[in-house]
Amino acid sequence: MELLYSPRTAACGHTFCEHCLRQWLDNLSDDSTGTCPVDRKSLTAPMPEVNIMLQELLRLGFRDQYLERAAAVRSLQQQSLRRELRYVFCRSPLNATMVKILCSDEHGYLSDEAIIDAMLLLPRGEAVPPSLREECYELRPCRVEALGFNVSAPNMYSYCLGKLDLQSGMSLLDIGTGCGLFCMLGAQLTGPSGICHGIDIKPKIIAFAQRNLAIQRRRHTLASHQRHAYSDPLVPGAMFVGTCSEDGSMRYPSKLIIDSREGRTVEARLYWQTFGRTLTYAVGTIQDITDTEVQFELQEQQILFTRSEFVGWFPCHYTLTLNRLTDQLSGAWSMCEYHSCTTTLEMERLTMPPPEPCLDNVDLFLCNCFAPGPPLLEGYDRIHCGAACPPEHLPRLATLLNINGVMVLPMNSNLVKVTKDPNGDIHTSELIAVRYGELEVPSDSPSDAYTPTDTEEPAETPETQSTSEDKERRKKQKCDELPLSLYLSKCCGLVVLQSSDLVCETDLVNTIGEVPELQDGPAYMSRQAHNTVDEDYQYLCPVLDGTVCNVLCSQCHLPLGIRYMGEPRERHCESYAGNVLIPKLYVSTEEAAAATEPVQCDQCQTPLTSTHQVLNTKLRWLVGEQRERAACVNWVDPRMVSVDCEHQQVKLPQGSLNYVTVFCKKCETEVGWKFLSHVNPYERNKTAFYTGRYGLIVSRVTGIQVERALTLSLTQLMQHLALAGLLQSRGLDDTDTTDLLDMTEDPEREGEG
Secondary structure, eight states: OOSSSHHHHHHTTOEEEEEHHHHHTTSSSSTTBBTTTTTTTTOSSSOOOBHHHHHHHHHHHHHHHHHHHHHHHHHHHHHHHHHHHHHHHOHHHHHHHHHHHHSSSTTTOOOOOHHHHHHSSSSSGGGGGGGGTTGGGGSSOOTTTTTTTEEEOHHHHHHHHHHOOOOTEEEEEEEEETTHHHHHHHHHOOOTTTTEEESSSOOOHHHHHHHHHHHHHHHHHHHHHHHHHSSOOTTTEEEEEEEETTTTTTTEEEEEEEEETTTTTTEEEEESSSSOOOOEEEEEEEEEOOOEEEEEEEEEEEEEOOOOOOOOOEEEEEEEEEETTEEEEEEEEEEEEEEEEEEEEEEEOOOSSSOOOOOOOEEEEEETSSSSSTTHHHEEEEEEEBOOOOOGHHHHHHEEEEEEEEEEEETEEEEEEEEEEEEEEEEEEEEOOOOOOBOOOOOSSSSSSSSHHHOOOOOOTTTTOHHHHHHHHHHHHHHHOOOOEEEEEHHHHHHHHGGGBOOOHHHHHHHHSSSSETEEEEEEESSSOOEEEEEEEEETTTTTTEEEEEEEEEOOEEEEEEEEEOSSOOOSOOOOTTTTEEEEGGGHHHHHHOOOEEEEEETTTOOOEEGGEEEEEEEEEEEEEEEEEEEESOOOOOTEEEEEEEOOEEEETTTTEEEEEEEEEETTEEEEEEEESSGGGGHHHHGGGTTTTTEEEEEGGGOOOOOOOEOOOOOHHHHHHHHSSOOOOOSSOTTTOOOOOOOOGGGTTTTTO
């Protein structure tokens, strides 16, 4: 039996070591109360008090053993705390959840601690276009259509990294690097003394990978500079761990992480182990700095992640004081709309430094792996190929492998591990069955390099790079050659955008990998907007990862888009600060506005709006006992409709909204509704673009065209497969055959298949 360290005695009389009891309580489910590990009786407090008499007896009677046990427990606590904090330090909660799934016993793809640290340090979502930042965390590959390549599944990343067995100081070659993430992950395993090269034959893909690498370098260089720019402990990467005490009785574990600090502005994340673990984003200002303390305030802006179904969340305001001598953080917080409780925070700053990535040893080249020579090395210790290699070309790739080197690549629908022994012989072994895209192999023509097509621009080299003045001159000349187009707001018909102010979509694809999208589809990026006003409320936008505010129409104050209030974290060479993103659905040209048809009430043919104002037809609305298709409409003529005064609530995928019913003024038929405002404060930024807009029930109006799904019965599907030769036709006689083109339209089942 081991000696008890910091003995804790429960009300039932059983005594436990503090470290062991804490592990027991942490493994309990979130909604269960603390129980004794022996008799399962409920504990009167989250953590029982220390048995002082027993602790003194152990400390005095077994001094050497007690000190040895205390040192061992502190070491275990540090290791356990480090494993826990690396998930909290991860900038993306979705990335942390993905890594936990890969480490689970059910999947078992990931067990190496170094690979876990690397995947948490470089979130997968930061290496793909904004529209894929939720899809990319699923255990399957995702397609970057604009650039024409696939990003492998995260479990394949971890599996290949494990089979390569990268060690410090090794050299790695990533063939078909794609987004560049695998090369950056390998750099964390090889360390500063290693070499990591990523190559691809398409200029657009290399430009996209170089952008991802530049963003990561810029992000961590800025954080490192801020950590050394301030003398007080309130620097980026600092973490404070402690408890939150409510009314002096209930105590909850909590963590605060400083993400950024520029002057007196501070950005932070707060992690609460209450209501099922919640991560929030807060922005604040430093009020006073003295030799002994730092006083600052934080205001919660939005929920980044939660496992709770509790929706009654209100943004909290924090008033905190940091003791510079002891690194103790204390203070109080209160809810903006709920002040009945007195809550205090007691936190202590961790001495554990935040992890920093190693990216100086990463280089990405526009290069052909079948044409050895500069900039490639003569040989690499490890090689990874991200596309299926034809077996006849394997010997050509093996020439790039050093003695005792390892290469992992897909070949013939299998993942193959290739090794080279001291005699230079190649040995292959199949690992698992996989499915990859084919590796583009050049012909044996004298030109070994990849030749870009007419639509692709060659990647810039130091010899061909021009000055920024030349680039601006060329862009201005290109814009002058195009006819000037005006984009009008659909709501009021005011000029909002001009074609001369728009950022070229080709430039956007080359930098962020796609045309940026908001919740209503692709958007125009413009350097300025006309006849608009900016909203005071600011929040984080996942597109380019920047702080934005909503842009409103200056006449009707309907939300039109977003404006970047500062330089977003994800930019390449151009500045996006102050740029505006406006969905293409919200604006149109004069020609498109003229070619429109009226939308009328189905009962009395009263014109309500026009098809020009229809944004989408994706909504479903409960009419009686059935759900019917509805359209989101930008504007409805207020002279033709009447609005009910009773406010109601509806829950949409974006959040909950207040609304009122809209009736046709002539025949008093219920034709739709009008959205008023958000219900929950933390859903404000998600539901902002519905506020003030209308919805029309498609069956109650005329003029709105809806695409309906075509469905097949099981018999019709089997007959189609039999005709195509994919299914042997058995048991189908003339009595079973029906018209193969007799397909039914069933809008109620659209999206369910």
